[in-house]
Amino acid sequence: QPRREKACEEQAKREKEEFEQHKAEALQKTAKAREGAKAKFCDGHPAKAELPPKAQEKHGFGSRQWKGPKWERSDEDAAWRIEAVDHCLHVVLNALRTRCSCSPKEPDFQAVSRMFEPVSEALSLYRGAMEESKKKGEGHQVLRQMESGRLYAGGILKEDSEGARHCVYPDALRQVTGNFKELLAMAQTAHDTILSLMGPRTTPNDVASLQRRWPVDSKLSDPRATTWASFAYNPGPKLAPAAEAKAWVRYGPSQGIARYMHLTDLARCCLVFPDAAALREGLCQLIDTFEVVSIRNFYHLACQNLLGERYVEVLITVEMPQAFLCEVRLEEAAFFEARQRAEPHLGDVIQGFSEAFHEPGLHRDAIAHLVHRVLRRPRDAPLVAKFRNHLRHTHGSIASAWRKYFGKTAQVVFGNFRHAVSDHGLRMSATELWMALDASMAGCISLFEFAPDSVANLLRFITRLRETVPNKGILVNPSDLMSWLVFNASIRIKTTDQLEQSEFRKVLRPLRISPTVADSIFADLHSKGTGKHPADVLLPKDFAWLMTVPRLLCASCATFTLDAIDWENIVHAEQLLVKPADRKFERHPMAGELPLIPWRSPIGFVESPSQRAHAVSSTTATGLGDTMDTETVDTEAEDCLSSCDTSPVAVGALTAVAEEPAEAVEASDQKAEATQEPAADVTEAAESKAAA
Structure with a gap:
């Protein structure tokens, strides 16, 4: 009997240990899965259902820990609001830091933190509209399953899934002209045309009577475009500053000067429906009546945004003397009222971010539109x-x-x-x-x-180089640029014209670039070579490609800069791959003398700063000082100093040589003749003095 009890105790102990081990493994696995889901990149829009429930220890029935507070729906709503608002502010801050290449200062960041309440109010309004829309029937669920569509070859309007199944791409959508002033003039005419098509059933005699009957920011009941709509709303044509900011932010980096051709909402109108089922029927009527070229359904999961707006955006073609793209927005009455009430709160948010990130030389209207765009853009697939x-x-x-x-x-x-x-x-x-x-x-x-993040890092690196290098000609030759970076950081590298990742961090330290950003720039510049185990180093060809990045896009639109940065003339493409001369460090750069680094001059010959300084000082010491005045020598020395980056010790020594009068040189020569020193010794003394 004692033996049996002992065996039972040992078995119970083993089972308990196994249970604790399995429990610890399950907790660890769940915690890792949660961290991985949080770190998953979804462009600032992680799905809440993807996060697994938090692993918690289950207490025994009747224990004091088991009797916890009961969570009510009000507490869940408060927790949801805090998470959603923090997420919105975090996404907007990251987008602004990427495009503006800066961070808000400490006082301005406190102003950003005060935007919690406006964002929270806007989210609450849209969430209430969502619940009201779901209560009105099954039309909301039907619209969630309807996909967006585009116009494909042959003038056929297809859904996105059908085009992807056939592996074909849709037609490009753009206006007929890229002239901004002509577009604004055409937009006014197109706006009057679309109001007459969507608005009153009795067509007015002229444009003036239409504008008197249906002014801007007013509603018109019983529109003629569809019988399912409750009323139509006239937002007015898009204003010039707003259109300029949108073209700068959304289309400027990729399209450059042709960015205005992609503004499709200059002429616009809004149709409001009582519920989602009526909205779907009205959409079918618009497709049958007008020439629809694009449908974007923001009810679908792929097009939902941070605020929770729900509407359908339709692009139609209005025939004037030339075809013009106009936007018609189909929206439920609940979401229309929520949008009208949320506009003041979102205006406070946009103004706060604009003040926090605004600096001299940045496009303020573009910053405001970027905040508006981030809050309302669809999430990435x-x-x-x-x-x-x-x-x-x-x-x-x-x-x-x-x-x-x-x-x-x-x-x-x-x-x-x-x-x-x-x-x-x-x-x-x-x-x-x-x-x-x-x-x-x-x-x-x-x-x-x-790759928007990579472009931001590379342009920031190029800007820092332009501000730091003493001679813009260094940027012409990638090998010269690499040698200057090494010389500026005062380090030694293993191989000439090769920079490892650790060495790259060190050479970017004087440029005030953190190691984390340096690793990102290294990954963007590094091109994997051939072979089984290619070396992770940067070569001159990588820096040559870096200098061509501003030619691949509009850098001013990508960085919101308005000052006169001539991105096009940073380098000359034909001089990028010129083979440099041999460069040599005889002593450490901070040892007190100029290193023998030959820099390629604009004329084509190779000359090092130390050789030029030696030529100036030897000319002065050989008796030509009486024919050259002191100002000429000073000018030569200043030109020599401006052509390279020198240490303070070397600058002082070279200035002393330039300021030495000719009488002192003659006195030293007479003293050398009096002591009857050999000519070779005199030459060596003069050379050592010139080098000093």
Whole structure:
């Protein structure tokens, strides 16, 4: 009996240990899954259902820990509001830091923190509209299943899934002209035309009578466009500052001066319906009546935004002397009222972010539109996030993948993009990826749309180089640029014209670039070589590609800069791959003398700063001081000093040589003759003095 009891105790002990071990493993696995889901990149829009429930220890029945407070719905709503508001502010801050290349100062950041209440009120209004829309019937669920559509070859309006299944791309959508003033003039005429088509059933005699009957910011009951709408709303044509800011933010980095052609909402109108079922019927009537070229359904999961807006955006063609694209917005009455009441709160948010991030030289209207855009843009498709993560894993960064497949191409068409995607086994998903990346619907994508974060880091690095290098000619030759970076950081490298990742961090330290950002820039510049184990180093060809980045996009629109930065003339493309002369460090750069680094002059010959200083001092010491005045010598010395980056010790020594009068040189020569020193010794003394 004692033996049996002992065996039972040992078995119970083993079972308890196994249970504790399995429990610890389950808790650890759940915690890792939660951290991985939180770190998952979804472009600032993680799905709440993807986060697993938090693992908690289950207490025994009747224990004091088991009797916890009961959570009511009000507490859940409060927790949801806090998470959603923090997420919105975090996404907007990241977008502004990326585009503006700066962070808000401490007092301004406190102003940003005060935007919690306005964002919270706006989210509450849209959430209430969502609940009201769901109570009115099954039309809301039907619209959630309806996909967006575009116009494909042959003038056929197809859903996105059908186009992706056939692996074809939709037609490009743009206005007929890129002149901004002409577009604004045409927009006014198109706006009057679309009001007459959507508005009163009895057509007015002229435009003036239409404007008197249906002024801006007013409602018109019983519109003629559809019998299902409760009323139509006239927002007025898009104003010039708002249109300029939208073109600058959304289409400027990739399209440049042709960015105004992609403004499709200059002439617009809004139709409001009582519920989602009536909205769907009204959409069918618009498709049958007008020439519809695009439908974007923001009820669908792929187009939902941070605020929770729900509407359908339709682009139609209005025939004037020339065709003009206009926007018609179909919206439920609940969401229309929520949008009208949320506008003041969102205005406070936009104004607060504009004041926090505004600096001299930045486009303030563009900052305001970016905040508006981030809060209302559709989230990226999960396939796009997976594709970008796959490119980072296989190529180190998205910019390196662009460089491998497209090189120095500024804009890529669908055929080349499909060929590059096919190498990764995603040929059947090429259309879905293309439509997600082609935000401007222009039929081409650029490096900015492909890798916006990489573009921001590279442009910030180029700007810092332009501010730091003593001679802009150094940027012409990549080998000279690498040597100057090493000399400026006062370090020694293992191999000439090669920078490892640890060395790259050190050379960027004097440029006030953190190690984290330096690693990102290294990954963007690094191109994996051939072979089984390619070396992770930066070569001159990588810096040559860096200087061509501003030519691949509109850098001013990408960084919101308004000052006169001449991005086009940073380098000359024909001089990028010129073979440099041999450079040599005889002593450490901080040892007190100028290093023998030959820099290529604009004329073509090679001359080092130390050789030039030696020529100036030897000319003065050989008796030519009486024919050259002191100002000429000073000018020569200043030109020599301005052509390179020198240490304070070397600057002082060279200035002393330049300021030495000719009488002192003659006195030293007479003293040397009096002591009857050999001529060779005199020459060596003069050379050592000139070097000092």
